[in-house]
Amino acid sequence: MEKERLGTKSTRHDIIQKLYDRGFIEGNPIRVKPLGMAMGESLITNSVAAADPGMTARLEEEMDYIANGSRKKGEVIEDSRKLLLDLLDDLIRKSGKINEKFYEILNKEKVVGKCPKCGSDLVIDQGKNSRYIKCTGESNDLFFYLPKTGKIEITDQKCPVCGLFLIKVIRRGEKPELRCVDPKCSFNTNREVFGKCPSDGGMLVLRRSRMGTKFIGCSNFPACKVTLSIPQKAEIIPTDKVCKVDGFPNAIFKFGNREIEQCLNPKCPSRKENTL
Structure with missing residues (x-):
């Protein structure tokens, strides 16, 4: 300028x-x-x-x-x-x-690609509080909401679960995230659900704030306000194990080649023994 x-x-x-x-x-x-x-x-x-x-x-x-x-x-x-x-x-x-x-x-x-169902153009558009991908064909064969943050790229890879195409979500300071275009596909949800909330029995799931910050929250929000802060640059993988100290699920935290399994709750006393 x-x-x-x-x-x-x-x-x-x-x-x-x-x-x-x-x-x-x-x-x-x-x-x-x-x-x-x-x-x-x-x-x-x-x-x-x-x-x-x-x-x-x-x-x-x-x-x-x-x-x-x-x-x-x-x-x-x-x-x-x-x-x-x-x-x-x-x-x-x-x-x-x-x-x-x-x-x-x-x-x-x-326009970001072609609809796998009818061959019409696929476009990414946005509303006031959301963005989405949709087919421009007359029958509107495809419509899915997209993550609110990050640059979206369409890949030529197919989802191994449902067969739709995978998208790449690129966010600054994070490893690109590969997701199924269908937000409800188990290819996505299996990596975003970490187990039961010990407070009310809801599910603890991966969330993002409006600014793109990752955190763990209860699926029963706002009735349950349990939220857990997590390292922003870590890849966090669910396990089927539960912490014996406070009842929160355990998860695997990966930083590059380093990884550690520990309680999701950053305030759990057991975390003092397992520091990255």
Whole structure:
């Protein structure tokens, strides 16, 4: 942004935050989302001046002229007003073509593969609090909710349990997770259910917070509020064993080549004897 003279040191953070808030970018490092890609390409394709960094650089240059006294504030304001009015006229005049190109590109960006049932395009889309993959065919042969966090990639591998395709979920700082596209398939659930909650008999399952943090929670939430913190970089594998000290299930914690079987409850006294 500094090279293109987009904003100033004091405004660039706010500009980037607005791109996050409006759904144009995501992640750290930054990745452009389909919405941002469609917006940018539709403006560039239609030669809209707003997409030209030179326009912003010109405005910043005019501000410098005021600061060094080579131009008067009133003159710069008048020039800027004319520039922005011309830009608005350009946007209004090309709005139809921009809108058409925007949705054309957006729909292409959402396509991630072909439906294994009917051969139509599969797209990833999102609602207010969820994202999902669906078939675009007339009969809508496939629809599944997806994990709320992480980048989703479709693989050419088939689920050994149900035969649907596997997806790869990529999250920063974690080993990529291979999952069946069907969230209820036992290929997923067998790795996410750790045993009975000693508090109320519900099942202790792997959960994620809105920020993507992993934890163990009871399936009877909110009636049961048992939650257990877990190491974020560890692979945690269920066992059929129960801790003799506090009644919580045991699990295998793997860090690369190191692994240890211990109680899921991080406050269990037995954990002091088994430190990674």
